[in-house]
Amino acid sequence: MGPFPEPKDLQTAMALQRSLxxxxxxxxxxxxxxxxxxxxxxxxxxxxxxxxxxxxxxEKGLLCVGLGVVPEEALFxxxxxxxSFREAPAYLEALKNLPEPPEALLVDGQGIAHPRGLGIAxxxxxxxxxxxIGVAKSLLYGRLxxxxxxxxxxxxxxxxxxxxxxxxxxxxxxxxxxxxxxPGHRVGLEEALAFVKHLPTRFRLPEPLRLAHLEAGKALxxxxx
DNA sequence: GCGACAG
DNA sequence: ATCTTGTCGC
Numbered sequence: 335m336g337p338f339p340e341p342k343d344l345q346t347a348m349a350l351q352r353s354l355x356x357x358x359x360x361x362x363x364x365x366x367x368x369x370x371x372x373x374x375x376x377x378x379x380x381x382x383x384x385x386x387x388x389x390x391x392x393e394k395g396l397l398c399v400g401l402g403v404v405p406e407e408a409l410f411x412x413x414x415x416x417x418s419f420r421e422a423p424a425y426l427e428a429l430k431n432l433p434e435p436p437e438a439l440l441v442d443g444q445g446i447a448h449p450r451g452l453g454i455a456x457x458x459x460x461x462x463x464x465x466x467i468g469v470a471k472s473l474l475y476g477r478l479x480x481x482x483x484x485x486x487x488x489x490x491x492x493x494x495x496x497x498x499x500x501x502x503x504x505x506x507x508x509x510x511x512x513x514x515x516x517p518g519h520r521v522g523l524e525e526a527l528a529f530v531k532h533l534p535t536r537f538r539l540p541e542p543l544r545l546a547h548l549e550a551g552k553a554l555x556x557x558x559x
Numbered sequence: 560g561c562g563a564c565a566g
Numbered sequence: 567a568t569c570t571t572g573t574c575g576c
Contacts, residue, residue: 374566453565454565474565
């Protein structure tokens with residue numbers, strides 16, 4: 335799949351995003367997929383970025399954890415709309431440290447619900463040619479078709495300014511803030527939501543992502559107590 | 560020019 | 567994302 339391109343400026347990054355977005359495939363079902371990698375990262379200013387890939391089996395649960403660490407100096411800055419250029423390199427390292435390749439990716443961030451149609455989940459999916467889904471804790475782009483009901487399991491579509499469906503706002507549990515689900519690559523809109531709905535979810539985040547989040551925080555603290 | 564703005 | 571204790575609510 336080649337190296338992960340690191341653009342020298344935002345104009346170049348933007349052009350790359352528009353180009354890669356044309357390669358996104360918005361169809362496919364994840365039925366039958368059991369082994370997924372959940373991706374999350376944590377960091378503190380002046381410290382390395384710690385990325386975690388959790389290999390999770392839908393029936394066996396947590397299998398193992400892969401780490402990816404990138405020094406602050408090597409990091410692309412965080413700019414809304416360009417998150418993948420900052421975090422994806424660390425995720426790719428983390429994925430290399432897994433004993434076996436996942437069948438799909440669950441990523442903390444947007445899929446196609448992005449100004450140029452290439453959130454970090456889509457970017458990673460296209461780069462690795464793997465099915466991927468974006469699960470974000472807040473909305474970056476688009477608007478909700480209607481207010482999201484308070485009931486657990488409710489979902490309303492995320493629409494682009496032109497009215498195109500980009501994903502779903504999804505209430506995973508009662509009394510929690512919604513998650514924003516959008517297909518990353520090689521999965522349809524409905525299928526992406528259906529897949530997330532079937533993941534074990536004890537709290538707000540689906541269990542695989544929650545574990546990845548906990549592991550990332552743990553790893554960051556162990557860097558230098 | 561005025562807001563909005565994943566992690 | 568992280569800095570942070572107790573506290574309100576299901």
